[in-house]
Amino acid sequence: MIKLEIDGKAVEVENGSTVMEAANKVGSFIPHFCYHKKLSIAANCRMCLVQVEKAPKPLPACATPATEGMKVQTASQYAKTAQQGVMEFLLINHPLDCPICDQGGECQLQDLAVGYGGSASRYQEEKRVVVNKNLGPLISTDMTRCIHCTRCVRFGQEIAGVMELGMAGRGEHSEILSFVGRTVDSELSGNVIDLCPVGALTSKPFRYSARTWELSRRKSVSPHDGLGSNLVVQVKVDKVMRVLPRENEAINECWLSDKDRFAYEGLNSAERLTKPMLKQDGKWTEVEWNVALDYVAHALANIRNEHGADAIGALASPHQTLEELHLLNKLVRGMGSNNIDTRLRQLDTRADGQVKGVRWLGMKVADLAALQSVLVVGSTLRKDHPLLANRFRQAAKRGQQVNVLHVADDDLLMNVANRLIVKPSQMADALAQVAKALAALKSQPLSKSVADATANIRVSDAAQAIAKSLADKEKVGIFVGNFAEHHPEFSTLYALAQEVARLAGGTLGFLGEAANSVGAAAVGAVPGSKGLCAQGMKSQPRKAYIVFGAEPDLDAADGEATLAALYTAETVIAFSAFKHAASRYADVLLPIAPFTETAGTFVNTEGTVQSFNGVVKPLGDARPGWKVLRVLGNLMKLDGFEFNSIEDVRADIAADLQGFVAGKLNNAIGEVTMNLAPATAGVERIAEVPLYAADPLVRRAPSLQKTADAKRAATAGLAPDVYDNLKLVDGQSVRIKAGAAEVNLPARRDPTLPAGTARVALALPETLALGAATTLTLEMLPVAVTIGHAAE
Amino acid sequence: MSLLSALAKQKIDRELTKYPADQKQSACMSALAIAQDEHGWLSNELMDEVAQYLGMAPVAVYEVATFYNMYNLKPTGKHKVTVCTNLPCALSGGVDAAEYLKHKLGIDFRETTADGQFTLMEGECMGACGDAPVLLVNNKRMCSFMSKEKLDQLVEELKK
Ligand code: SF4
Numbered sequence: 001m002i003k004l005e006i007d008g009k010a011v012e013v014e015n016g017s018t019v020m021e022a023a024n025k026v027g028s029f030i031p032h033f034c035y036h037k038k039l040s041i042a043a044n045c046r047m048c049l050v051q052v053e054k055a056p057k058p059l060p061a062c063a064t065p066a067t068e069g070m071k072v073q074t075a076s077q078y079a080k081t082a083q084q085g086v087m088e089f090l091l092i093n094h095p096l097d098c099p100i101c102d103q104g105g106e107c108q109l110q111d112l113a114v115g116y117g118g119s120a121s122r123y124q125e126e127k128r129v130v131v132n133k134n135l136g137p138l139i140s141t142d143m144t145r146c147i148h149c150t151r152c153v154r155f156g157q158e159i160a161g162v163m164e165l166g167m168a169g170r171g172e173h174s175e176i177l178s179f180v181g182r183t184v185d186s187e188l189s190g191n192v193i194d195l196c197p198v199g200a201l202t203s204k205p206f207r208y209s210a211r212t213w214e215l216s217r218r219k220s221v222s223p224h225d226g227l228g229s230n231l232v233v234q235v236k237v238d239k240v241m242r243v244l245p246r247e248n249e250a251i252n253e254c255w256l257s258d259k260d261r262f263a264y265e266g267l268n269s270a271e272r273l274t275k276p277m278l279k280q281d282g283k284w285t286e287v288e289w290n291v292a293l294d295y296v297a298h299a300l301a302n303i304r305n306e307h308g309a310d311a312i313g314a315l316a317s318p319h320q321t322l323e324e325l326h327l328l329n330k331l332v333r334g335m336g337s338n339n340i341d342t343r344l345r346q347l348d349t350r351a352d353g354q355v356k357g358v359r360w361l362g363m364k365v366a367d368l369a370a371l372q373s374v375l376v377v378g379s380t381l382r383k384d385h386p387l388l389a390n391r392f393r394q395a396a397k398r399g400q401q402v403n404v405l406h407v408a409d410d411d412l413l414m415n416v417a418n419r420l421i422v423k424p425s426q427m428a429d430a431l432a433q434v435a436k437a438l439a440a441l442k443s444q445p446l447s448k449s450v451a452d453a454t455a456n457i458r459v460s461d462a463a464q465a466i467a468k469s470l471a472d473k474e475k476v477g478i479f480v481g482n483f484a485e486h487h488p489e490f491s492t493l494y495a496l497a498q499e500v501a502r503l504a505g506g507t508l509g510f511l512g513e514a515a516n517s518v519g520a521a522a523v524g525a526v527p528g529s530k531g532l533c534a535q536g537m538k539s540q541p542r543k544a545y546i547v548f549g550a551e552p553d554l555d556a557a558d559g560e561a562t563l564a565a566l567y568t569a570e571t572v573i574a575f576s577a578f579k580h581a582a583s584r585y586a587d588v589l590l591p592i593a594p595f596t597e598t599a600g601t602f603v604n605t606e607g608t609v610q611s612f613n614g615v616v617k618p619l620g621d622a623r624p625g626w627k628v629l630r631v632l633g634n635l636m637k638l639d640g641f642e643f644n645s646i647e648d649v650r651a652d653i654a655a656d657l658q659g660f661v662a663g664k665l666n667n668a669i670g671e672v673t674m675n676l677a678p679a680t681a682g683v684e685r686i687a688e689v690p691l692y693a694a695d696p697l698v699r700r701a702p703s704l705q706k707t708a709d710a711k712r713a714a715t716a717g718l719a720p721d722v723y724d725n726l727k728l729v730d731g732q733s734v735r736i737k738a739g740a741a742e743v744n745l746p747a748r749r750d751p752t753l754p755a756g757t758a759r760v761a762l763a764l765p766e767t768l769a770l771g772a773a774t775t776l777t778l779e780m781l782p783v784a785v786t787i788g789h790a791a792e
Numbered sequence: 793m794s795l796l797s798a799l800a801k802q803k804i805d806r807e808l809t810k811y812p813a814d815q816k817q818s819a820c821m822s823a824l825a826i827a828q829d830e831h832g833w834l835s836n837e838l839m840d841e842v843a844q845y846l847g848m849a850p851v852a853v854y855e856v857a858t859f860y861n862m863y864n865l866k867p868t869g870k871h872k873v874t875v876c877t878n879l880p881c882a883l884s885g886g887v888d889a890a891e892y893l894k895h896k897l898g899i900d901f902r903e904t905t906a907d908g909q910f911t912l913m914e915g916e917c918m919g920a921c922g923d924a925p926v927l928l929v930n931n932k933r934m935c936s937f938m939s940k941e942k943l944d945q946l947v948e949e950l951k952k
Pocket residue numbers: 145146147148149150151152153176195196197198200201
């Protein structure tokens with residue numbers, strides 16, 4: 001520890017701290033631009049100059065190490081003169097036109113210029129002008145405003161893991177740009193908007209739509225991936241205008257993924273459902289809530305009377321709140337049915353009976369950094385979990401060995417220690433190899449079922465290397481990703497992952513698919529032993545379906561077959577914030593409020609319960625889902641639906657929600673029959689859920705749909721051997737067949753894929769017809785040739 | 793398709809041996825010089841290839857290439873003549889020498905003669921202020937005390 005004095009106040013800081021950190025500790029504000037606590041020190045703006053006793057000149061606080069006995073003045077006349085001088089230089093080339101700048105009102109330069117700038121400029125000469133750059137659909141530029149702090153550049157290098165922006169030129173000619181007109185495509189790119197201290201980088205979707213002082217700031221929680229990033233939602237006259245990160249070191253730190261940041265656009269989509277609607281004689285009419293709910297109560301009662309309660313099934317989205325899912329579960333079970341599921345994309349549920357609790361990350365997000373070796377199984381890590389990927393990236397820099405077992409050698413933009421890339425059908429085999437090698441290294445016996453299943457498999461070098469990395473280290477984590485959870489042999493993968501974790505003496509965790517996957521399972525919105533899972537409700541069609549928040553055509557593993565089941569049902573009741581395909585198969589559409597318009601709770605993948613309030617009034621006649629379910633429960637005369645407030649609903653789940661959830665978290669699984677399938681003939685499909693197609697809200701966010709990631713999702717990535725066999729040229733379309741179904745997609749050579757595979761995404765209208773097909777036949781489309789009129 | 797020849801790659805590999813294996817970007821400046829010697833200038837494609845070869849972000853290579861004057865981001869004439877016009881030289885005839893060349897060649901700074909023979913550039917201090925006026929021919933040949941006569945001689949010599 002070092003003792004020093006800042007502005008006359010004694011303070012003690014850790015060795016290696018800077019004067020800036022010491023000043024923060026005593027609450028002395030030092031003006032700064034380039035300094036950011038999460039980024040490396042650049043010391044290039046010089047705004048933080050302070051007076052240090054015995055130093056012959058002012059020193060930059062952000063880059064000056066604190067030393068024993070140092071005496072620092074941050075606001076002496078000497079320091080102020082230095083700071084004012086720097087400010088004058090910064091303003092020489094900066095436009096003085098804050099009224100027309102989108103950053104006005106939330107600009108650090110503007111704020112500091114009030115304190116340190118002159119009232120008029122002495123600079124009479126010409127100012128420099130820098131041309132704007134097109135960085136893609138999310139970030140807007142005003143490069144003349146740049147003060148060259150390089151925060152955006154360092155963010156790319158150090159946090160996002162890919163340097164997409166750089167500072168070209170020298171001196172007065174320096175400018176921030178991407179390499180020859182490329183766009184910034186990182187899934188974390190939006191953070192540079194927050195980092196840029198001036199108006200050089202601003203949000204494109206938000207541009208010129210409101211001033212910061214017109215916006216109220218309300219707290220919320222992201223409804224997308226399993227992390228549950230904390231949000232500040234900015235609102236103007238009951239409209240969500242923008243989403244910013246709310247700092248929470250334990251969860252999202254100070255970052256947001258682009259999905260968390262820009263998906264709010266979907267809230268204002270023209271597809272919003274604002275009135276309850278009933279289909280009568282094949283025509284949709286808007287009705288009042290009481291009419292719609294009367295209809296629903298009768299329709300469900302009729303089905304139950306005629307076909308029994310088991311004829312009713314509920315498909316709910318794991319992006320819905322805990323309270324909604326609790327009441328939906330109560331409603332369904334209250335009617336006497338057990339058919340309710342939120343794991344719509346999980347194909348393999350045969351091990352449900354062996355599962356001991358609610359699967360979760362297995363530890364706190366913040367504790368990931370302390371692991372020495374991890375194995376990530378079946379995860380499109382960067383895209384599915386942008387900020388968890390960042391946790392691993394930062395840890396990998398400090399020596400964590402990140403091992404990957406996956407179906408594509410995606411560039412994770414971090415140091416990957418070992419990778420084992422196999423065809424989807426070979427994932428279980430590959431994981432079994434790791435288990436086998438690990439057992440040998442640790443001289444421990446494999447459990448009986450694993451030993452039997454792995455007797456004849458050969459351990460590859462990559463599996464051996466992964467096993468070695470896990471065996472050598474003390475603190476080990478095995479993390480199962482969404483791709484593995486959606487895998488047709490998930491149960492086998494689950495049991496094997498548990499075996500690997502046991503042998504390695506490590507923790508088993510699940511990265512977590514949706515905002516409330518953990519919560520949904522905790523309140524029992526999964527079928528249990530007596531009910532049908534989502535797949536069961538598809539293959540054994542029900543007479544009545546309640547579709548809650550989900551769009552089963554896109555949110556279920558086999559959208560096509562699920563649709564078919566919905567079409568044959570006598571009644572389908574769709575609760576949704578949006579008009580969607582339900583208008584074709586449902587007979588009632590009930591407008592429920594999205595996360596910004598209702599109070600609710602999400603339980604994230606680390607099991608943290610995060611409650612939030614609505615930030616705006618529900619749009620039109622939309623109502624919070626929990627209120628709708630409460631009224632419906634009352635109408636159907638079910639017990640236990642007497643609630644006056646959301647707190648009552650929460651209390652109905654448990655008096656202590658956090659304790660209740662914590663008590664359910666358990667990743668253990670019992671005996672499971674192992675299926676190590678042989679490789680299939682034909683081209684195997686790598687069926688991922690594209691990041692901007694994962695839930696109804698993000699699918700309706702126009703700016704995200706324009707990103708490179710979204711565009712790439714709607715193409716077929718073909719392994720080099722597959723691509724070359726078809727003799728394709730880039731961008732040419734292929735016909736993709738699975739059974740009787742076929743779709744056409746533009747093809748792309750994807751060298752990251754193992755031989756004999758094709759990346760054909762799920763959750764897209766373009767690929768809906770293929771259902772959950774795992775093997776594909778590909779054909780070259782005849783090239784259309786235009787003849788004649790060539791001269792024109 | 794590779795723009796860099798096998799020989800160029802060999803030379804870059806030699807540079808790489810001077811740095812630790814995980815610090816390949818240290819060889820960026822020499823790699824760019826080697827690439828430029830081969831192609832005369834650094835096209836975007838060439839910089840992209842250097843980036844790939846060194847495992848760097850393309851924009852990081854671009855940062856280096858735009859920082860230093862001696863990298864040509866546009867094609868130049870056969871002889872690139874760079875005259876130092878920084879203060880010490882300017883006080884000792886540097887600017888005059890540049891003006892004389894401009895007049896003689898009929899071009900301004902950053903321009904190339906119509907016959908593609910000469911490109912004239914303005915340079916920064918070459919560390920030879922005492923020899924002013926100084927200039928560089930094609931980044932490699934340093935010429936000192938460039939009086940009008942010597943400039944005439946140089947132009948004649950290069951024209952051949
Ligand atoms: S664009 Fe913004 S963040 Fe990037 S260097 Fe310029 S001022 Fe800094």
